[in-house]
Amino acid sequence: MAGSGDQPHVSGAVIELERLVEMANQIGDFFSPYPPERAREGLRNHLRTYWDPRMRGALLEHIDSGGEGLSERVVEAANLLRDAAAEKDGYYGPPKD
Amino acid sequence: MPNPRKPEKETVTICAYCGVGCGFKAETIGDEIVRMTPWKEGKANHGHSCVKGRFAYDYWCHPDRIKTPMIRSSIDEPWQEVSWEEAFAHAAKELRRIQSTYGRSSIGGVSSSRCTNEEIFLTTKLVRAVMGNNNIDNCARICHSPTQFGLSATVGAGAASQHFDSILQADVIMVVGANPTEGHPVFGSMMKRRIREGAKLIVIDPRRTETVESPHCRADIHLALRPGTNVAILNSIGHVIVRENRYNEQFIKSRCEWQEFEHWAELVGSDEYSPDRIGPIAGVDPEDIRRAARIYSNGPNSTIYYGLGVTEHSQGSTGVMCLGNLGLSCGMFGREGVGVNPLRGQGNVQGGSCLGSWPHVFSGYRFVTDDATRASFEAEWGVELDSEPGLRLPNMFDAALTGHFKGMYIMGEDPVQSDPNQNHIIAALRNMECVVIHDLFLNETSKYAHVFLPGSSSLEKDGTFTGAERRIGRVRQVVKPLAGYQDWEVTVKLMNAMGYDCEYAHAGEVLDELARVTPAYSGASFELLDRVGSAQWPVDTNAPEGTEVLHMEQFPRANGLGTFMLTGFVPTRERVSEKYPLLLTTGRILSQYNVGTQTRRTANSQWHPEDVLEMSAGDMQVRGLHTGDKVTVASRFGSTQLKVVESRRMNPGIIYTTFHHAESKANAVTSDLSDWATNCPEYKVTAVEVTKVTADDTSRTQASTARPEREAAELAVMEEA
Numbered sequence: 001m002a003g004s005g006d007q008p009h010v011s012g013a014v015i016e017l018e019r020l021v022e023m024a025n026q027i028g029d030f031f032s033p034y035p036p037e038r039a040r041e042g043l044r045n046h047l048r049t050y051w052d053p054r055m056r057g058a059l060l061e062h063i064d065s066g067g068e069g070l071s072e073r074v075v076e077a078a079n080l081l082r083d084a085a086a087e088k089d090g091y092y093g094p095p096k097d
Numbered sequence: 098m099p100n101p102r103k104p105e106k107e108t109v110t111i112c113a114y115c116g117v118g119c120g121f122k123a124e125t126i127g128d129e130i131v132r133m134t135p136w137k138e139g140k141a142n143h144g145h146s147c148v149k150g151r152f153a154y155d156y157w158c159h160p161d162r163i164k165t166p167m168i169r170s171s172i173d174e175p176w177q178e179v180s181w182e183e184a185f186a187h188a189a190k191e192l193r194r195i196q197s198t199y200g201r202s203s204i205g206g207v208s209s210s211r212c213t214n215e216e217i218f219l220t221t222k223l224v225r226a227v228m229g230n231n232n233i234d235n236c237a238r239i240c241h242s243p244t245q246f247g248l249s250a251t252v253g254a255g256a257a258s259q260h261f262d263s264i265l266q267a268d269v270i271m272v273v274g275a276n277p278t279e280g281h282p283v284f285g286s287m288m289k290r291r292i293r294e295g296a297k298l299i300v301i302d303p304r305r306t307e308t309v310e311s312p313h314c315r316a317d318i319h320l321a322l323r324p325g326t327n328v329a330i331l332n333s334i335g336h337v338i339v340r341e342n343r344y345n346e347q348f349i350k351s352r353c354e355w356q357e358f359e360h361w362a363e364l365v366g367s368d369e370y371s372p373d374r375i376g377p378i379a380g381v382d383p384e385d386i387r388r389a390a391r392i393y394s395n396g397p398n399s400t401i402y403y404g405l406g407v408t409e410h411s412q413g414s415t416g417v418m419c420l421g422n423l424g425l426s427c428g429m430f431g432r433e434g435v436g437v438n439p440l441r442g443q444g445n446v447q448g449g450s451c452l453g454s455w456p457h458v459f460s461g462y463r464f465v466t467d468d469a470t471r472a473s474f475e476a477e478w479g480v481e482l483d484s485e486p487g488l489r490l491p492n493m494f495d496a497a498l499t500g501h502f503k504g505m506y507i508m509g510e511d512p513v514q515s516d517p518n519q520n521h522i523i524a525a526l527r528n529m530e531c532v533v534i535h536d537l538f539l540n541e542t543s544k545y546a547h548v549f550l551p552g553s554s555s556l557e558k559d560g561t562f563t564g565a566e567r568r569i570g571r572v573r574q575v576v577k578p579l580a581g582y583q584d585w586e587v588t589v590k591l592m593n594a595m596g597y598d599c600e601y602a603h604a605g606e607v608l609d610e611l612a613r614v615t616p617a618y619s620g621a622s623f624e625l626l627d628r629v630g631s632a633q634w635p636v637d638t639n640a641p642e643g644t645e646v647l648h649m650e651q652f653p654r655a656n657g658l659g660t661f662m663l664t665g666f667v668p669t670r671e672r673v674s675e676k677y678p679l680l681l682t683t684g685r686i687l688s689q690y691n692v693g694t695q696t697r698r699t700a701n702s703q704w705h706p707e708d709v710l711e712m713s714a715g716d717m718q719v720r721g722l723h724t725g726d727k728v729t730v731a732s733r734f735g736s737t738q739l740k741v742v743e744s745r746r747m748n749p750g751i752i753y754t755t756f757h758h759a760e761s762k763a764n765a766v767t768s769d770l771s772d773w774a775t776n777c778p779e780y781k782v783t784a785v786e787v788t789k790v791t792a793d794d795t796s797r798t799q800a801s802t803a804r805p806e807r808e809a810a811e812l813a814v815m816e817e818a
Binding site: 010012013014015016019023026027029030032033034046048049050051052053054055089090091092093094 | 199200202203232246249250251253354357360364411414415456457462464466467485486487488489492495496498499500501654655660661662663664665667773774776
């Protein structure tokens with residue numbers, strides 16, 4: 001059963017953008033002590049394993065329309081979600097190299 | 098004179114209050130419970146009890162109990178009593194209608210830590226297998242979700258590393274953001290016993306709590322930090338451990354990821370976290386930070402116990418990681434007397450966590466995105482399962498406001514009373530088309546519900562609870578359910594009504610099912626628990642009667658090693674200002690429990706008839722306040738009124754209250770900030786101002802509460818789970 005692909009359409013972002021942006025930036029702040037590549041991977045893993053696909057989708061749509069309010073690190077990490085071929089299993093702990 | 102009320106029968110069961118999980122004998126005459134006495138064989142309490150478990154049980158037969166199901170088509174209509182069959186049929190039809198209109202993911206559920214493992218597991222089954230999505234959460238979301246996240250990240254298991262008795266081997270006890278003598282009294286007594294025997298005590302807490310100083314208990318060091326600076330202080334303790342070479346290199350090299358340790362040592366060892374820099378930020382003497390670090394690292398056995406003062410912050414998960422980092426750095430894992438241990442608030446909140454009542458993991462903290470885990474559940478439940486994480490409880494309400502989430506099953510929870518930002522919750526509930534409440538009493542949330550299913554208290558049901566020390570014990574039916582069904586039976590019947598076929602002869606069969614799909618519980622059964630009394634998970638083929646101490650040889654991570662997380666200090670956005678110059682923080686008192694739904698319905702209320710605001714003499718003087726004055730506490734988010742008392746327990750600039758009474762409305766003032774990783778609300782830090790209530794204020798308040806939205810804003814009280 002793949003995600004929420006069979007949903008009848010309800011228009012608009014699943015959660016108000018302001019709140020999504022704030023949540024994403026907070027996650028970005030946590031990973032900021034890591035080297036940039038690991039910080040991006042930590043963010044990617046977190047968004048992939050903890051966020052409902054509709055929340056991820058709304059974040060990516062927001063990035064497509066300019067990504068206002070999002071830190072650069074969050075934009076870069078969220079963009080990694082687009083590459084389904086690079087999908088990794090979810091994990092706990094430090095971001096993988 | 099002989100006791101005229103000699104009990105006819107006694108049933109051994111578990112207390113329904115805090116996470117200690119004391120064994121009790123419930124003594125009955127017919128269908129009447131006449132006494133609760135602590136069970137000497139109870140492995141968590143060894144025959145001890147507190148005033149809640151011992152005396153506060155009469156709520157079970159309180160006249161407020163609802164015994165007949167009710168439905169209504171709109172929240173503006175009165176409730177209509179109906180048969181169970183009609184209630185199930187109505188709920189099922191509505192939930193299915195919503196799914197066909199708004200999509201499969203437009204409904205979900207939340208389970209309660211006041212319910213049994215079996216009931217929680219069945220609620221996850223209802224959502225995952227019957228509703229067909231992962232919109233399932235539990236009340237740990239608003240209390241200990243950072244524990245699961247932070248401990249899983251560092252040591253691989255989101256639970257206490259020790260059994261309670263382990264504290265009797267500890268030389269140093271560090272208590273962070275917890276007050277066990279009030280919140281977890283039976284464990285608190287054991288802690289005091291060890292302190293009397295000479296163990297050193299370090300307390301990190303903004304308030305001079307009863308744990309800091311009371312009979313039989315005196316902290317060697319009390320770091321009375323400003324609320325919101327846990328991560329700074331804990332990193333600074335790490336700084337001293339690194340700079341003074343106090344870390345256990347042998348342990349780290351053999352048991353941990355050395356490279357991650359080096360990264361951590363570089364971060365916390367930097368000048369940024371030196372005690373001289375952090376001391377003034379946190380309002381603590383730098384020398385005390387050094388002393389705490391030295392005492393903790395010297396051990397030889399140092400143990401950490403912590404509570405919601407760590408988790409309920411915007412850096413709650415980071416704070417828990419800090420504790421994991423500290424324990425690992427000094428080699429304080431893998432034997433008795435050491436470890437890192439959350440003190441869980443509700444009787445079965447550990448069970449709620451273990452059993453997959455989360456939108457991102459199945460039981461045993463295994464990701465829903467993991468194909469093999471999902472396949473094992475699909476085989477057991479006979480349906481295909483959603484491979485994507487679902488919505489967390491706060492996100493369900495967020496999504497209700499945007500029209501994406503329209504119906505939910507709420508088992509034994511009261512989000513309107515317990516969750517932050519109450520206006521937001523009420524608006525979300527008003528936007529839903531079918532809210533099903535399954536509870537003992539009508540509550541604040543049921544005002545916005547369409548179906549009410551009467552619940553059963555833990556005295557009326559069979560099942561298991563898992564206490565804060567991972568101890569799985571039997572809950573045994575003492576009296577018949579007042580409304581006819583045990584809660585797990587209600588969930589099963591709702592599943593059946595929604596078109597999913599399943600049946601169980603008794604709760605033990607549910608435990609058997611969850612044991613089949615949950616490795617750490619694989620050896621658990623009613624038979625085992627009846628034989629050995631209780632067992633701590635993991636209980637499996639390697640440990641058929643359970644495991645007292647975790648991490649003895651390796652950590653349950655892929656490579657078996659513990660690891661360090663980089664825990665930079667990010668100050669909360671909630672700051673004091675000229676307008677809101679005080680920081681409000683909260684806690685509890687011995688005789689009451691949480692928002693008081695149960696204890697307020699007993700005579701225990703005589704010990705604590707109202708919540709009061711504690712304030713330092715200086716802060717009172719500049720505001721012209723005296724003990725007993727009625728004051729308004731106002732934040733950016735709302736206001737409430739309390740009686741103020743002068744207290745030496747608080748440093749200037751910090752004020753404190755409990756939240757056991759609905760009238761206190763503490764949640765009307767708390768902020769809407771939450772933990773970065775889990776959305777656990779930041780209940781513990783709110784910038785406020787306090788002013789004396791004048792006659793004018795009183796009339797103005799009365800006028801404004803007449804308006805419905807104002808009334809709504811003032812109903813909330815904060816809950817800890």
